[in-house]
Amino acid sequence: MFSTFRDKLRFWRNEFDGHYSTVQGRVQGTPSVLRGELLGRLRSQLIAAPEVNYRAGISNAGLVKTSDGYLAVAKNNTYCFCQELGVESDFGPNDKPPRARLLLVELDEALRVTRIRRLVLEIDGRESDSEADLREDARLSVFGGEIWCSVNLVPQGNQWQAEPVLGRLDRGSARLVAKTMRRPGLRAPQKNWIPFAVGDALYVEYSINPHVVWRIEPSSLAVREEHVSRFMSGYFGPRGPFYRGSAPLVPYDGAFLGAAHSMVKVNGKRDYRTHFFLTDASPPFKIRWFGRPVKLLEPARIQYVSAIVPSGGDDFVVSYGLADCDNLFARFSIASIRATLRRV
Numbered sequence: 613m614f615s616t617f618r619d620k621l622r623f624w625r626n627e628f629d630g631h632y633s634t635v636q637g638r639v640q641g642t643p644s645v646l647r648g649e650l651l652g653r654l655r656s657q658l659i660a661a662p663e664v665n666y667r668a669g670i671s672n673a674g675l676v677k678t679s680d681g682y683l684a685v686a687k688n689n690t691y692c693f694c695q696e697l698g699v700e701s702d703f704g705p706n707d708k709p710p711r712a713r714l715l716l717v718e719l720d721e722a723l724r725v726t727r728i729r730r731l732v733l734e735i736d737g738r739e740s741d742s743e744a745d746l747r748e749d750a751r752l753s754v755f756g757g758e759i760w761c762s763v764n765l766v767p768q769g770n771q772w773q774a775e776p777v778l779g780r781l782d783r784g785s786a787r788l789v790a791k792t793m794r795r796p797g798l799r800a801p802q803k804n805w806i807p808f809a810v811g812d813a814l815y816v817e818y819s820i821n822p823h824v825v826w827r828i829e830p831s832s833l834a835v836r837e838e839h840v841s842r843f844m845s846g847y848f849g850p851r852g853p854f855y856r857g858s859a860p861l862v863p864y865d866g867a868f869l870g871a872a873h874s875m876v877k878v879n880g881k882r883d884y885r886t887h888f889f890l891t892d893a894s895p896p897f898k899i900r901w902f903g904r905p906v907k908l909l910e911p912a913r914i915q916y917v918s919a920i921v922p923s924g925g926d927d928f929v930v931s932y933g934l935a936d937c938d939n940l941f942a943r944f945s946i947a948s949i950r951a952t953l954r955r956v
Contacts, residue, residue, distance in 0.1 A: 640876060643885050643905040646948055650909060651929065652723040654686060654939035655699075658715065663728050665713050666690045668703035671933030673717070674750040675919035675941075676759060681720040682921070683783065684931065685731060685750035685761060686939055687712045693914060694937040701937070709769040712746045716786045723929075723941045729786040733763065735777050736791055744768050751918060752781070753860045755809035756830070761788050762816070764803045774801040778816070778833060791833050808861040808868070810894070817897075820855040820872045820889075821845050825897050839896030843956035855887060858917040862928075864946065867893055867900070869928070871917045874905060884914050886932075888949050903952035908932060909942055 655670040664670070669692030673684040690703035691710035714731040733740045733747055740747070746766035753760050759781040766774045779790030793805065793816070806817040807828075818824040827837040845854065854874055861868040868891045876883050885905035891897040908915055912934055919931040926946040933939050 640874070640885065640905050643907050643911070644952075645911055646886075646906045646908050646944060646952065648909060648930075648942045648944035648948065651941040651943055654684070654717070654725070654941070655937065657725040658686075658688075658717070658728055661728050663715065663730050664688055665730075666703060666711065668692045668694065668701040668707075669935075669937045670715070671936050671939045672749050672916050672918050673931050673933070673939040674752040674761065675921055675929070675931040676752040676754055677921050678718075681718065681726070682723060682929075683752070683759065684717040684719060684919075684939075685752060685763075685781070685788075686715050686717055687748040687750070688715050689746075689748065689936060692937040693935040696913065696935045697937055699937055709744060710746060711743065711769065712748045714747050714750060714763065714788075716781075716783070718783075732785075732787040733765075733777075734779075734787060734789050735765070740765070742767075746774075749804065749916075749918065751806050751860050753807045753809055755807070755814045756812075759783065760807050760809075760814065761790070762805050762807050763788065763790065772801050774803050776802055776805040778805065778807060778828075793828075793833050793835075795835055804857045806857040806860050815897075817857050817861065817870070820857055821899070823891070823897065823899050825895070827895075837895070841896045841898040843899050843902060845902070845956075858886065859920045859930075861891065861897070862920050862922060863893070864890070864922070867891060868897065869920060869946075869949070871920055871930075873916060878913075881913060884916055886915060886917050888952055890953065899956060901950075901953040902956045903949070904954065906952055908944075909940070 669689040673686035675684045689712035690707050694701040716729045716731040718727040749764045751762045761781045762778045777790040814828045814830050816826045822842045825839045826835045855872040858873045859871040861870045872887045874885050888903040889899050890901040891899050914935045916933040921929040923929045
């Protein structure tokens with residue numbers, strides 16, 4: 613049944629994780645729905661474009677504000693649950709191996725698509741263009757007048773070998789010039805390293821609880837400082853923090869607003885929930901308020917936040933993937949977000 617001891621270990625680890633995730637789903641109960649305003653959907657605007665490789669999912673779009681609208685990086689993926697949205701696609705969760713490419717999308721102030729291009733990914737000086745690799749879950753942050761982007765790279769679709777890359781996004785040439793970020797003592801898989809900027813410093817949020825933040829040297833991507841803080845949580849997974857990063861931190865009222873996600877099992881299926889939180893505005897960026905699990909706009913099973921963007925006043929635009937099939941843009945007030953938070 614098992615070709616290697618490692619395969620056997622992974623099998624039993626997944627069995628244990630599945631049981632633990634099911635228990636956590638019962639502990640969380642049914643999440644409340646956060647009300648807001650739907651601003652737009654991405655898939656319907658893009659799916660017929662010639663730049664789209666796969667007539668399936670277009671989701672999990674990182675998003676930043678620009679001088680003329682917004683800029684997004686979305687994944688165009690074969691692995692999706694479009695049928696749960698009543699959407700027909702050429703691929704689905706039974707398609708193997710899963711594949712994903714990245715799309716650079718320009719949008720106007722109303723979040724209408726004005727331009728779409730395939731994003732070229734250059735890693736450590738070499739172009740990454742293998743059809744079998746997954747490139748997914750981009751996060752965008754502005755630092756030093758440039759747009760920085762982190763991406764999860766999954767060689768041959770093997771999630772056990774996943775590792776993040778980070779680099780500068782060249783909007784003109786539709787190219788991400790990235791490097792791998794390796795630190796001693798970290799084992800694969802690694803995912804969801806979230807960049808954010810504070811003044812003249814570039815940071816990466818590595819973990820939620822413990823809240824681990826690295827200050828990064830932009831030229832070499834070397835880790836120069838590590839900041840670690842913790843908070844009490846009822847949810848903790850056997851392989852590490854039960855919460856995982858979703859969106860880059862953004863400033864709000866002398867603090868930083870972020871979003872994490874938890875994944876639990878409900879009736880044997882993965883179920884994603886969003887948790888907003890507030891941190892201190894300076895290192896170690898300790899999390900002071902943490903949110904109860906919520907669904908955004910509707911109780912869909914898979915929701916994955918990739919960006920929070922200030923939208924004037926006390927409102928924020930949230931970009932999130934839905935069922936690995938579509939990407940939604942929605943506006944939420946800080947009052948509704950703060951109502952989910954609890955002091956930790």
